[in-house]
Amino acid sequence: MxxxxxxxxxxxxxxxxxxxxxxxxxxxxxxxxxxxxxxxxxxxxxxxxxxxxxxxxxxxxxxxxxxxxxxxxxxxxxxxxxxxxxxxxxxxxxxxxxxxxxxxxxxxxxxxxxxxxxxxxxxxxxxxxxxxxxxxxxxxxxxxxxxxxxxxxxxxxxxxxxxxxxxxxxxxxxxxxxxxxxxxxxxxxxxxxxxxxxxxxxxxxxxxxxxxxxxxxxxxxxxDPDNLFVAGFIGSPRMNFLDGTLGADGLVRLECGAVFRPGPVHAAADITVKLGIRPEHFVGRDDAGGAIDLKVDVVENLGGTRFIYGTANSGQPVIVEDRSETARRPGDTVTAGFPASRALLFGADGQRIRQARRANGIPAE
Ligand SMILES: Nc1ncnc2c1ncn2[C@@H]1O[C@H](COP(=O)(O)OP(=O)(O)OP(=O)(O)O)[C@@H](O)[C@H]1O
Ligand SMILES: [Mg+2]
Structure with a gap:
């Protein structure tokens, strides 16, 4: 050895x-x-x-x-x-x-x-x-x-x-x-x-x-990927990326209309950001830190789970793993919620903007 x-x-x-x-x-x-x-x-x-x-x-x-x-x-x-x-x-x-x-x-x-x-x-x-x-x-x-x-x-x-x-x-x-x-x-x-x-x-x-x-x-x-490249490379289907801004009030506003408050971040205010959220980290509307409305384009049924391929109001594609009992069809509108703890932020340079985090590497809510 x-x-x-x-x-x-x-x-x-x-x-x-x-x-x-x-x-x-x-x-x-x-x-x-x-x-x-x-x-x-x-x-x-x-x-x-x-x-x-x-x-x-x-x-x-x-x-x-x-x-x-x-x-x-x-x-x-x-x-x-x-x-x-x-x-x-x-x-x-x-x-x-x-x-x-x-x-x-x-x-x-x-x-x-x-x-x-x-x-x-x-x-x-x-x-x-x-x-x-x-x-x-x-x-x-x-x-x-x-x-x-x-x-x-x-x-x-x-x-x-x-x-x-x-x-x-x-x-x-x-x-x-x-x-x-x-x-x-x-x-x-x-x-x-x-x-x-x-x-x-x-x-x-x-x-x-x-x-x-x-x-x-x-x-x-x-x-806990360091940058957009690693975030997009690891995970399948790949992480969704949505464009938005981080305001001086600490809120992230996405182009698709979603607004949420991330954990405390070390970044200048009023900057362009990308939000990264994995398909499997979307949740129901209730326990969400933010929510994205999307139009369903295609549903892939894998038996044990389903992936919804949809489009947000901003025109950006979004993939959501759907574990609900409700049948979804192309053309339906779905609201996909996400906890702030699962929302990763990236700056315009592609580098991660880290939020205050717990010991396990997952950002604090
Ligand atoms: N003998 C060579 N002469 C010139 N360029 C080379 C030579 N061997 C490799 N390269 C170049 O070096 C780079 C790295 O090649 P390498 O084979 O290490 O890539 P890789 O990551 O293994 O890709 P793949 O996943 O396609 O196997 C490539 O751009 C390739 O074109
Ligand atoms: Mg090779």
């Missing part, structure tokens, strides 16, 4: 800066997930930790030792790729044992390591098959098996589940979580999928354009 420390890391491809002055401490044995839009630098960062990409400037330490120029093998890391990268002409058994054979390990010892890995991954019956005879999920297990036998201190996963169908993704996600619990190695995992990030991570690193926007536990990023 090992900690991973990135200090002032930069990566340039010619004049293009893919990673800029990035600092990150990853604790020994933790599960860290990098998320962010396509092209933000997630794979680049992972590949620099793996030793597959040169670090332009800055320092990488693994377990307290500088590793910038170490060979991938010396770093004690193993990477699992999105496309699995299995050898097509080798059986499952040979694929998993390959790196051990290359390292000159004895036959008996290799057999023992491979057997332990296939047991962990429950792929014993597939030992003699070749990759072309496996399903996507089985191939993914083999790819993870190749990493496990190397007994790395740090596992690096680059979107390992993105080629799988929705159901398999969920079950493999659980398998990876179990694997982490069982072997306790440090894991760094890249994904676009914020559900994967929320469910797997001890810490999520939200990236945009080569920089870190926020680092935090899933709960912190969900309840």
């Amino acid at each position: 090992a900690s991973v420390e990135l200090q002032q890391i930069n990566k340039s491809y010619g004049s293009f800066q893919a990673i800029a002055n990035l600092n990150l401490s990853i604790e020994d044995g933790s599960f860290t997930v990098f998320v962010g839009p396509s092209g933000c630098g997630k794979s680049t960062l992972l590949r620099m930790i793996a030793g597959l990409e040169k670090i332009t400037a800055g320092e990488l330490q693994i377990d307290g030792r500088r590793m910038n120029d170490a060979d991938p093998i010396e770093r004690g890391v193993a990477m699992v790729f999105q496309n699995y990268a299995l050898y097509p002409h080798m059986t499952v058994e040979q694929n998993i044992g390959f790196s051990l054979r290359m390292a000159g390990m004895g036959k008996v010892e290799i057999e023992r390591s491979v057997a332990a890995a296939v047991t962990t991954l429950q792929i014993e019956p597939l030992m003699k098959r070749k990759p072309a005879q496996l399903s996507g999920g089985q191939r993914q297990r083999v790819a993870i098996g190749r990493a496990i036998v190397r007994n790395p201190a740090v596992f690096l996963f680059d979107e390992p589940l993105s080629n799988l169908d929705a159901e398999l993704r969920v079950s493999m996600r659980v398998e990876i979580a179990k694997l982490h619990r069982r072997i306790g190695a440090t894991m760094i995992y890249v994904t676009h999928d914020q559900t994967e990030a929320m469910t797997l991570a001890d810490k999520i690193v939200v990236m945009r354009a080569g920089k870190i926007e926020q680092i935090g536990t899933p709960d912190t990023l969900y309840a």
Whole structure:
């Protein structure tokens, strides 16, 4: 096991800066997930930790030792790729044992390591098959098996589940979580999928354009995002944003007509703000700190819950999770209330305007 420390890391491809002055401490044995839009630098960062990409400037330490120029093998890391990268002409058994054979390990010892890995991954019956005879999920297990036998201190996963169908993704996600619990190695995992990030991570690193926007536990990023980008990235369906102003009287007036009093804020009066409220945080009119009238455009019924896609008086779209018994139809008018404690405020610069808060990170009412 090992900690991973990135200090002032930069990566340039010619004049293009893919990673800029990035600092990150990853604790020994933790599960860290990098998320962010396509092209933000997630794979680049992972590949620099793996030793597959040169670090332009800055320092990488693994377990307290500088590793910038170490060979991938010396770093004690193993990477699992999105496309699995299995050898097509080798059986499952040979694929998993390959790196051990290359390292000159004895036959008996290799057999023992491979057997332990296939047991962990429950792929014993597939030992003699070749990759072309496996399903996507089985191939993914083999790819993870190749990493496990190397007994790395740090596992690096680059979107390992993105080629799988929705159901398999969920079950493999659980398998990876179990694997982490069982072997306790440090894991760094890249994904676009914020559900994967929320469910797997001890810490999520939200990236945009080569920089870190926020680092935090899933709960912190969900309840207490630093800025509009993180607020909009974490959560599904995504947070609603409504335009308004914060007046000298401490009231927020939204363009759609809603008025409410947020907790005490540290901000100049009479400024433009955005209100952020998650679809699941709307409540009935009664216990609301504010309320938005909206016209229903579409109702998505998911069985256990429903999402109303509507439009506020201001013309802005609003998504509301509706747990009421009342049937809603397109064209209906619905009043969606929200407690002030769930209303996040953002300034014109996209940064959060924090309200006085309780110890649990949720703003006080
Ligand atoms: N070898 C390269 N030469 C030039 N630019 C590159 C190279 N590799 C990556 N880039 C650029 O660096 C940026 C970061 O790429 P990276 O692959 O890390 O993104 P990513 O966050 O993993 O995206 P995705 O989610 O699409 O996999 C992108 O703009 C990409 O075009
Ligand atoms: Mg990538």
